Amino acid sequence: MEERQSREFEKGKMTGIVWHCDDIRMGHAVSRFTELSTFTSSSNTDVVRMHFGMKGDYSFTYQQLNKTFELVGGHHNIMYSKEFDMVVNAKTLEIETFGIQFPKELFIHFTQNASDSLKRFAQGIIEGKSTILSNSWGTIDSPIQQVLQQIIHCKYTDGIKKLFLLSKSIELLVLCADAVSTSENKKDVFIKNQTDKEKIIAVRDLINERVHCPPNLSEIAQHVGLNEYKLKRGFKETFNNTVFGYLTDQRLQLARQYLLDTEKTAAEISLQLGYATPQHFNNAFKKKFGVTPYLVRNNP
Missing domain, CATH: 1.10.10.60 (Homeodomain-like)
Structure with missing residues (x-):
């Protein structure tokens, strides 16, 4: 259910923890570098990925979407592709991230009759398209930050912990989708650059x-x-x-x-x-x- 992970980069190291809750997978990772550098990340797992950048600035190029995103600490989004290949450019010496992977069929079951943005996203998954929930990444506000901290510092064990983590994965999905809907309905943007x-x-x-x-x-x-x-x-x-x-x-x-x-x-x-x-x-x-x-x- 829970495992520690680490990965060596040429100029740094990632340490993290992964939780397995039935077919839902969650992970928290901190990457520290001796100098600003670039590294790659890839996977052939056919899942829906929720990504939360908790700390640090970086850009990444997502090959399957043919897009590059410039991100500063405190952002989130949901992405899907049958496989993914990324090139990440670290712009700070420490990057903290959190991720959730939903099985494709389970995610569609949760979302195909939800908000308009989630329905559009789910339809893209059904059609086998590489897609992202929103081109405008959401910001990690207090409610999202608190749920992330509750997961990372969870003191429950065994079956109760599994139930807790499952409930929090759905809560984060709701908060993330709601933030996107709010952003899409925002008419005037004050902070523009x-x-x-x-x-x-x-x-x-x-x-x-x-x-x-x-x-x-x-x-x-x-x-x-x-x-x-x-x-x-x-x-x-x-x-x-x-x-x-x-x-x-x-x-x-x-x-x-x-x-x-x-x-x-x-x-x-x-x-x-x-x-x-x-x-x-x-x-x-x-x-x-x-x-x-x-x-x-x-x-x-």
């Missing part, structure tokens, strides 16, 4: 790195080189959340992980994450998750 998009992604990464002691809005704007108006509007457009809302989500998700994985008390966690009082933390936690920190600690 690659440089500004990279700066907005850098804002997200900065918040993730400093959840315990977050900078204020003016510090963030100065750090990435955007004015506050463009920062706020661009962040909202990209992640479907305000900067403060995203920070709050990340804090509380981290708090939940601490409750499950450590012996820290709720009071210690609230202090570490910068809450004014344990009661303030308790109220915010219950508002987001519907239960108190105490119940999470004692009923994981």
